[in-house]
Each structure stands twice: as C-alpha cells, then as structure tokens.
Amino acid sequence: MKQIHxxxxxxxxxxxxxxxxxxxxxxxxxxxPQERRQRILPDGTVELTVSGExxxxxxxxxxxxxxxxxxxxxxxxxxxxxxxxxxxxEACRTxxxxxxxxxxxxxxxxxxxxxxxxxHLAAAREFSHxxxxxxxxxxxxxxxxxxxxxxxxxxLFEAARQRLYASPREDLLLGCNFFRYTSSEARYAKFFAKAxxxxxxxxxxxxxxxxxxxxxxxxxxxxxxxxxxxxxxxxGHPIWFGHGDVNPKWLFGQSFETLQGYAREIARHxxxxxxxxxxxxxxxxxxxxxxxxxxxxxxxxxxxxxxxCDALHETDSAAAAVVNVCLPFAEYVAGRYVCYGSxxxxxxxxxxxxxxxxxxxxxxxxxxxxxxxxxxxMVAVDRMLSIFxxxxxxxxxxxxxVNGGLRGQGSSNGSSWMQLSMSEGVWHGGWNxxxxxxxxxxxxxxxxxxxxIKALTWWDFIxxxxxxxGAFLYEDENPREIYFRLLAxxxxxxxxxxx
Numbered sequence: 001m002k003q004i005h006x007x008x009x010x011x012x013x014x015x016x017x018x019x020x021x022x023x024x025x026x027x028x029x030x031x032x033p034q035e036r037r038q039r040i041l042p043d044g045t046v047e048l049t050v051s052g053e054x055x056x057x058x059x060x061x062x063x064x065x066x067x068x069x070x071x072x073x074x075x076x077x078x079x080x081x082x083x084x085x086x087x088x089x090e091a092c093r094t095x096x097x098x099x100x101x102x103x104x105x106x107x108x109x110x111x112x113x114x115x116x117x118x119x120h121l122a123a124a125r126e127f128s129h130x131x132x133x134x135x136x137x138x139x140x141x142x143x144x145x146x147x148x149x150x151x152x153x154x155x156l157f158e159a160a161r162q163r164l165y166a167s168p169r170e171d172l173l174l175g176c177n178f179f180r181y182t183s184s185e186a187r188y189a190k191f192f193a194k195a196x197x198x199x200x201x202x203x204x205x206x207x208x209x210x211x212x213x214x215x216x217x218x219x220x221x222x223x224x225x226x227x228x229x230x231x232x233x234x235x236g237h238p239i240w241f242g243h244g245d246v247n248p249k250w251l252f253g254q255s256f257e258t259l260q261g262y263a264r265e266i267a268r269h270x271x272x273x274x275x276x277x278x279x280x281x282x283x284x285x286x287x288x289x290x291x292x293x294x295x296x297x298x299x300x301x302x303x304x305x306x307x308x309c310d311a312l313h314e315t316d317s318a319a320a321a322v323v324n325v326c327l328p329f330a331e332y333v334a335g336r337y338v339c340y341g342s343x344x345x346x347x348x349x350x351x352x353x354x355x356x357x358x359x360x361x362x363x364x365x366x367x368x369x370x371x372x373x374x375x376x377x378m379v380a381v382d383r384m385l386s387i388f389x390x391x392x393x394x395x396x397x398x399x400x401x402v403n404g405g406l407r408g409q410g411s412s413n414g415s416s417w418m419q420l421s422m423s424e425g426v427w428h429g430g431w432n433x434x435x436x437x438x439x440x441x442x443x444x445x446x447x448x449x450x451x452x453i454k455a456l457t458w459w460d461f462i463x464x465x466x467x468x469x470g471a472f473l474y475e476d477e478n479p480r481e482i483y484f485r486l487l488a489x490x491x492x493x494x495x496x497x498x499x
Contacts, residue, residue: 004083006046006057013138015044016061023060023070024087025334026050029079030387031380032349033058033334054079058331059087060375060425063146067426069375070331071145088141089131095148096124098379102155114158120151153378157442160382160449169448170495173198173233173455174486176472177399180462181223187477188462193230195472195486198455199223200398201278203236203270204246212250215269224277235457236278237398238285238324239267239308242301244293252293256300260307267311275316282368282398283308283321288353290326290338298348298356306362313363323357324368324398325350328384329376354391366454367391368398371443372467375425382446389452396455397447401467402439403431404480436470437485444486448493 006024008016015021024046025036037049048057056074063069073090074080076097099121103113113121127144131137175198181189192199201220202208209215227234240263241247251262271281285291287301296304309321330349332338338347348356354367367388374381389395428435440458447453460471472483 001049001051002083004048004050004080004085005041006048006059006085006087008044008046008059008061008087009138009141011139011142016059020059020061021046023058024048025058025331026055027058027334028052029054029056029074029077030351031329031384032351033330035336035346036334053081056080057085057087057090058334063149064142065429066146066149067429069149069377069425069427070329070380071149071377072380088138088145092124092128092141092145092148095145095152095379096121096128098152099124099148099155102152102159105159113155117151117154117158120147120154124148124151149377149379153442156379156382157445160446164445164449164493168493168495169451171454172448172494173457174490174494175199175233175235175455175457176461177202177237177457177459178223178227178234178461181219181226184226184229188473189226191473191477191479191483192461193232195483195490196232198233198235198457199227200235200237200282200457201227203238204241205251205266206246206248208270209266210248215273217273220274224274228277233280234278235280235322236270236274236282238282239263239270239312240283240287240304241285241291242287242293242296243291247293254294256294256296259294259296260304263304263307264311267308268315271312271315271319275319279316279318280320280366281312281322282324283312283364285324286326286370287323288325288350289348290332292338301353302357302360302362305357305364306360309362309364320365321363322366322368322396322398323354323362323364324370325353326370326372326399328369328371328388329374329380351387354388358391365393367393367395369395370399371397372399372401372459373403373424373427377427378442378446381443385447385450385453389450395450395453396457397453398455398457399459400443400457401459401465401470402427402436403467403469404436404471404482405432405469431469433481436480437482440482441485441489444489445493 010016021040025033027033034051039047041047056072056079058070058072060070071091073087074094076093124144124147127140131140175196178199179202224234284305287305312319312321328350333347333349336347369388444456447456459466462473463471463475465471473479
C-alpha cells in the first residue's frame with residue numbers, strides 16, 4: 001500500500017468538480033479495480049491509496065466537444081509506479097499513443113488514415129504543444145485530451161473496418177431479445193426477421209415458474225414457432241438470475257442447498273422441454289456479486305453457477321451454457337456498491353468471477369458480456385474485449401443498448417436501476433438517433449473484428465426499453481435510424497452465402 005496524488009485541473013486552472021474528484025480510482029492494467037480509498041486535499045489534489053503496481057487511473061469527467069465518460073491514463077500502456085499523476089496530461093499521452101498504435105497497424109500508414117482521424121490527432125498534438133508553452137494551459141489540455149480520444153477511437157474504427165471488410169464474418173450471429181412478439185403479421189415480427197438471425201427468449205423464473213413445480217411456456221411456444229419458421233436461432237435467458245424483480249416469491253427464504261436444488265430442477269425442466277429446439281442458454285446471469293437478492297456468498301455463487309451449467313449439460317449434452325456478466329469494467333468494485341446489498345467479502349469483478357469459476361472447474365461454454373451505454377470510449381471497450389477473450393472461451397455480447405433520443409411518443413424515462421445510473425455516459429456530444437446509430441456501427445465493427453466474438457445481441461427491439469430509449473423501434477413500430485444502419489452494415493461485415 002502507498003499513497004499517490006492525482007491532479008485533475010479544469011478550465012481556468014481550478015480543480016475539477018467534487019463529483020469528478022470523488023470518481024477517481026486505480027486499477028491494474030486489466031481494468032481490475034482497487035477499492036477507492038481517497039481523500040481530497042485542500043488544493044483539490046486527490047490522495048489515493050494504491051495496493052498494487054503498475055496501476056492505471058480512471059476518472060469520470062466532462063470532455064469538451066465529447067461528453068461525460070470514464071477516461072483512463074496508463075502511461076502509454078506501461079502503467080504507473082510513481083506517486084504523482086497529472087491526470088489530464090497523462091490521459092492525453094495515453095490516447096495519442098493509442099491513435100498512433102492503431103494507425104500503424106494493418107498497413108494503415110498516416111496517408112491511409114481519414115482526414116477526420118488525422119485532424120483530431122493533429123489537434124491533440126497542437127493543443128498539447130500550446131499547453132506546454134503556457135498558452136491557456138488548463139483549457140488547452142482538456143481540448144487536447146478530447147481530440148486525442150476522438151483520434152484514438154477513429155483510428156481504431158478504421159483499423160477494425162479495414163480488417164473486417166477485407167474478410168467478412170461467416171460465423172457471426174446478430175441478435176436481439178424477442179420479448180414482444182404478437183403475430184407474424186406485426187411489423188415488429190417482419191422488421192425483426194429482416195435484421196436478425198439470433199433471438200433471445202424470456203425464461204425468467206417469475207414468469208416461467210410462478211408457482212413451485214408449475215411451469216408456463218405459453219409465450220415462448222408462440223414466439224419459438226415464428227422463429228423456427230424464419231430459421232432464426234433461439235436462445236433461452238436466463239436459467240438463473242439473482243434479481244428480486246424477476247424471481248417468484250416462493251423462491252425466497254430458502255437455504256442455499258434448497259435454492260441449489262430448485263436451480264437444478266428449473267435448468268433440467270427448461271432444457272428438457274426445449275431439447276432440440278433451443279441449444280443456447282444463459283445458464284447464469286450476473287452472479288459476480290452484482291444481482292444477489294438471495295444474499296449468497298461468493299463461493300455459493302460459484303457453486304450455483306456450476307449447478308446450472310451441469311444440469312443443462314446433463315439434460316442436453318449438445319446445449320451451450322453461457323455465463324453472463326454485466327458492468328465488465330467493474331467500477332462498482334471501486335465504490336463497493338451492488339444491485340442488492342453488499343457482501344462481507346471484497347467485491348468480485350466480472351473478470352475475477354470468471355477466473356474463479358474457471359479455477360473451480362465449472363464447465364461452461366461461452367463468456368457472455370453485457371455492455372449498456374457504456375460510459376467508456378471505444379478504445380477502452382476494445383481493450384476490455386481482448387482481456388475477456390483471453391479467458392479462452394468464445395465470447396457473446398449478450399445485452400447492449402445506448403440511448404436513441406426521443407421522437408413522438410417515445411418513453412421519456414430510462415431505467416431507475418443503479419446499474420444504468422452509475423454507468424451512463426454521454427458520447428460524441430449527446431445521444432440521439434444519429435449518435436445511437438454511429439455508436440452501433442462503430443461497436444459492431446470493432447467487436448466483429450475480434451474473431452473470438454461469435455454473437456452480438458442488442459437488448460430491446462421495441463420501446464419501452466431497459467436502457468431508456470435504446471430500442472430499434474419506437475412504440476408505434478416505426479424504426480429509428482439504427483435499424484437501417486444495421487441492415488446496411490450487415491452487407492459489409494457478414495458473408496452473404498452463410499447458411
């Protein structure tokens with residue numbers, strides 16, 4: 001343990017606002033957070049306790065021209081071992097190096113980068129130069145950082161697009177949840193079938209097992225019939241999810257052993273009922289200390305994950321068990337907050353949870369990652385994807401959504417879940433239909449360029465949406481711009497002759 005000091009200057013040379021200073025935390029180079037132990041000194045410097053080296057620093061700040069996001073500083077990939085970080089200056093160095101790195105890849109010499117990318121990179125360097133010469137230093141450092149983030153994202157996007165367009169994917173599934181099907185004649189169904197070949201069906205215990213031993217699959221059977229007629233691959237979600245709002249009352253107040261038995265029973269019933277028709281399942285959802293309404297210990301969550309995966313495989317040996325996590329950057333670990341209560345142990349991040357279940361020998365088939373909003377730039381997202389892919393399993397992006405703004409009768413309120421309120425950010429100047437479509441195109445291109453990522457699932461197809469105005473369709477079934485952008489993007493990133 002040692003004390004370090006982090007300086008965050010705002011425009012005018014004053015410290016950044018208190019909420020920004022309070023957001024600062026350290027992590028290792030794989031984004032594994034250290035618990036936030038800090039105090040703000042009288043001059044606005046953040047004194048932070050770090051427990052390991054090398055470390056990187058994160059702060060959720062307002063970037064001019066960009067928005068409100070978590071920004072990282074990592075000493076150009078090497079991490080820090082010293083005791084002082086001038087955050088804005090260091091973050092700018094981080095992103096300029098990232099832009100240069102992506103520009104050097106895949107024959108993307110400076111001459112091949114777009115004017116947009118080159119312009120942002122030149123602006124980042126010039127504003128840094130002006131700041132170093134004492135010309136309106138605090139403001140220019142912030143503008144340099146903003147342009148550096150834009151430049152790094154743009155260079156990454158270009159590198160991914162070049163690689164992917166040259167070799168489109170034959171094995172990539174594009175999906176969405178399929179929770180609002182009414183009939184094959186509805187525009188909802190017709191629009192869905194045109195866009196997707198992968199669909200997530202709702203198996204929440206509160207609706208499939210509302211009473212002990214009594215299963216109901218009426219909606220699923222109706223929806224599945226349509227999906228099969230269109231040759232759309234179905235997925236069941238989830239076998240187990242420890243969130244209070246989706247579980248029936250009869251499951252509460254039980255011992256762990258009893259819950260484990262019920263989980264095994266539910267998994268076997270779902271998998272047995274749909275054997276041969278549904279071959280992919282989210283066997284466990286958000287069991288990394290986040291959604292833990294039954295207040296289980298970490299070892300119990302590991303064993304419950306094993307129970308669900310084993311029961312699924314024992315019932316249908318051909319089925320794929322997805323273990324699904326949310327909040328992959330794990331900012332909640334730094335702040336010690338979870339969806340339902342807290343645990344006496346140190347909170348466990350999604351990455352730590354996956355490593356724990358691998359070490360315990362849990363037999364699962366796919367690493368599932370949720371990515372709502374997120375309040376991170378694409379460079380950080382790309383690095384995070386590589387870290388999770390290093391676990392050695394195929395990766396599915398199981399849920400995602402960003403805000404598409406309002407038009408007509410769209411819902412004005414998003415979710416009240418802390419998961420969103422703590423991770424929401426503003427990207428590229430503000431959310432609307434255009435930035436939503438831009439985000440989707442950039443993320444899908446970057447993710448699809450990772451060959452280990454096998455499926456991309458947006459979470460809501462029609463409003464109201466979990467992520468708040470994040471669906472492809474408005475409530476009247478009119479599409480947002482994102483829908484048409486996806487159809488066009490499919491033509492470039494998916495091999496047309498895939499069967």
